[in-house]
Amino acid sequence: MKIEVYSPTIRRKEMDAVLTVMVEEKIGPGDRSRLLTQTVKEQLRFDYALTLRSPAVALHLALKAIMSEAPLQAAQPAENSAVNTEKKAVIVSALSPLFYLQVINDLQLTPLFCDVSYEFPCMSREGIENTIAKKPPGVHVCAIVLHHTLGFVPDASSIAELGIPVIEDISQSYGSRLAVNTDETQKEKGEPLIKVSGALCILGLEERDMLTSGGGALLFAMARKDGSLLRSFAGLPDEYCLPDINAALAVVQFKEIFRNTARRRDIAEVYTKASMSLATRTKHRRFISVSDNENSYCFPLLLEAGLKDVLAYAKKKEIVLENAFEKTIAGSGLCEGCPVSSSLALRTVLFPMYPRLRSQEVERVSRLIMTLP
Numbered sequence: 001m002k003i004e005v006y007s008p009t010i011r012r013k014e015m016d017a018v019l020t021v022m023v024e025e026k027i028g029p030g031d032r033s034r035l036l037t038q039t040v041k042e043q044l045r046f047d048y049a050l051t052l053r054s055p056a057v058a059l060h061l062a063l064k065a066i067m068s069e070a071p072l073q074a075a076q077p078a079e080n081s082a083v084n085t086e087k088k089a090v091i092v093s094a095l096s097p098l099f100y101l102q103v104i105n106d107l108q109l110t111p112l113f114c115d116v117s118y119e120f121p122c123m124s125r126e127g128i129e130n131t132i133a134k135k136p137p138g139v140h141v142c143a144i145v146l147h148h149t150l151g152f153v154p155d156a157s158s159i160a161e162l163g164i165p166v167i168e169d170i171s172q173s174y175g176s177r178l179a180v181n182t183d184e185t186q187k188e189k190g191e192p193l194i195k196v197s198g199a200l201c202i203l204g205l206e207e208r209d210m211l212t213s214g215g216g217a218l219l220f221a222m223a224r225k226d227g228s229l230l231r232s233f234a235g236l237p238d239e240y241c242l243p244d245i246n247a248a249l250a251v252v253q254f255k256e257i258f259r260n261t262a263r264r265r266d267i268a269e270v271y272t273k274a275s276m277s278l279a280t281r282t283k284h285r286r287f288i289s290v291s292d293n294e295n296s297y298c299f300p301l302l303l304e305a306g307l308k309d310v311l312a313y314a315k316k317k318e319i320v321l322e323n324a325f326e327k328t329i330a331g332s333g334l335c336e337g338c339p340v341s342s343s344l345a346l347r348t349v350l351f352p353m354y355p356r357l358r359s360q361e362v363e364r365v366s367r368l369i370m371t372l373p
Contacts, residue, residue: 003364005322008212009260009355010249017248032244032251039254040203040218043193048227049220050234051242055171055204058217059103059145062200063090065229066143066165067107086140091131091164093123094330094341096147101329110139113329115338118302119288121348122147122154128162134337146198148173150324150350151210151297155290156197170194171204172297174211175261193257199226205242205250210297211257213250216242263355264296267362271299271351274369284372299353300324301369307349309373317368324348 021027033051040049052058067088089110092100104111114123114131123146132141144166146156151172160166175193200221205213221227242250275286283304289295303310307323314321325331325348330341352365 002318003320003352003357003361005320005350005352006208007352007354007356008207009253009256011256013256014249014252017252018245021245021248027245028243029238029241029247030244032247033242036213036242036247036251036254037218039251040220043254043257044196044220044222046201046220046222046227047224048230049218050230050236051247052217052219052240053242054215055097055169055202055206055209055217056099056103057240058202058204058219059100059167059169060107061230061233062167062202062219063103063107063109063143063145065200065232066167067109069165069229086138088142089135089139091123091128091141091144092329093147093149094335094338095121095149095325095328095344096145096169098327098329098332098334100145100147101334109142112139112141113335113338113341115340116149116344118340118344120152120154120290121149121287121300121344122152122290123159124290125155125158125162128159143167145169148176150287150300151176151295152287152289153194153295156195160197165200166198167200167202168196168198169202169204170196171202171206171209171217173295174203174209175257175296176294196222199223200229205246205253211250211253213242213246213253216246216250260355261296264353265294267353267357268294268296268299270362270366271353271369274366275301277370278372282372297353298324299351300348301351301372302344303347303349306346310349313373314368317364319352319365319368321352322350324350 021032036051037049087110089112090104091112091114094113094115101111112131112135114127141164144164146154146159146166147169153173153176156168203218205211205216221230278284284301286301311321325345329335330338331345
């Protein structure tokens with residue numbers, strides 16, 4: 001039987017929760033959305049949050065909130081009293097999701113693309129500083145959108161020290177600080193499931209995010225001063241807000257995070273051992289984490305050459321692999337000046353790694369990794 005590269009973890013609990021909402025015939029925004037906010041707040045301890053219909057809506061509102069606090073820097077008046085203003089710019093990784101660019105363009109902001117390294121797929125402080133140094137004249141950087149690419153956690157606290165408002169996207173890294181044993185262990189430690197340093201934070205709930213509601217996102221602020229930026233959106237029309245039918249699914253997903261993340265880490269451990277065997281005869285390699293946070297979202301490999309031969313080999317084994325960065329800005333060829341990101345977009349492959357994989361399937365994928373051409 002063919003093993004797909006991705007499958008959402010939907011079990012009986014999720015199905016029952018959604019069915020209950022359908023039976024009640026109240027599927028629009030309401031009580032379940034409020035329950036979702038309360039459930040996530042217990043895990044993250046944020047100050048204020050919005051439940052929204054998509055990560056794109058969340059990013060739009062986050063940037064709108066940040067920009068309202070970041071007036072343009074006016075140039076000195078010329079002799080004719082004319083005043084020139086700078087353009088507002090947003091720094092994003094070249095490996096960010098493609099919808100980032102659409103939102104930035106819709107808000108009439110200027111995107112500045114930051115490259116990454118071959119060792120780590122997220123933006124670094126050094127890379128951001130280089131991007132700022134190279135920005136065109138007349139451009140003022142008002143925000144940084146820090147994507148936790150492929151579940152890897154960047155050094156957000158160091159980046160926040162630059163003094164530029166940071167919006168973190170933890171859609172693929174949620175639970176990276178999760179205690180392996182039980183939720184009681186995590187509560188005893190008194191730690192949130194992820195450390196957030198950004199002013200605002202996006203937690204996507206799309207089909208391929210760490211947790212899913214079938215679509216949607218949370219936009220939240222950890223500190224009260226940043227929460228005030230979001231409270232101005234408290235009266236959003238229902239058409240912007242997450243429906244209860246989606247929220248019901250998400251509530252169960254959050255409650256199952258400990259179980260699912262533990263399974264993901266078990267699978268990652270098997271794959272890691274297989275990749276060590278692979279490394280003895282090829283130059284395929286893994287990314288290196290820059291923090292103590294564990295990546296339990298996916299298992300990527302940076303290939304020595306292109307993807308074609310590896311994808312074809314896996315297909316013969318009835319295992320579906322995927323270009324990790326196909327649906328990113330660099331993967332779509334929409335940025336220049338980021339050679340490393342462009343290279344990674346041609347050479348990084350994803351292997352199946354999700355909680356519903358059976359032990360026999362994990363073993364099949366492991367053997368595939370060990371025997372890659």
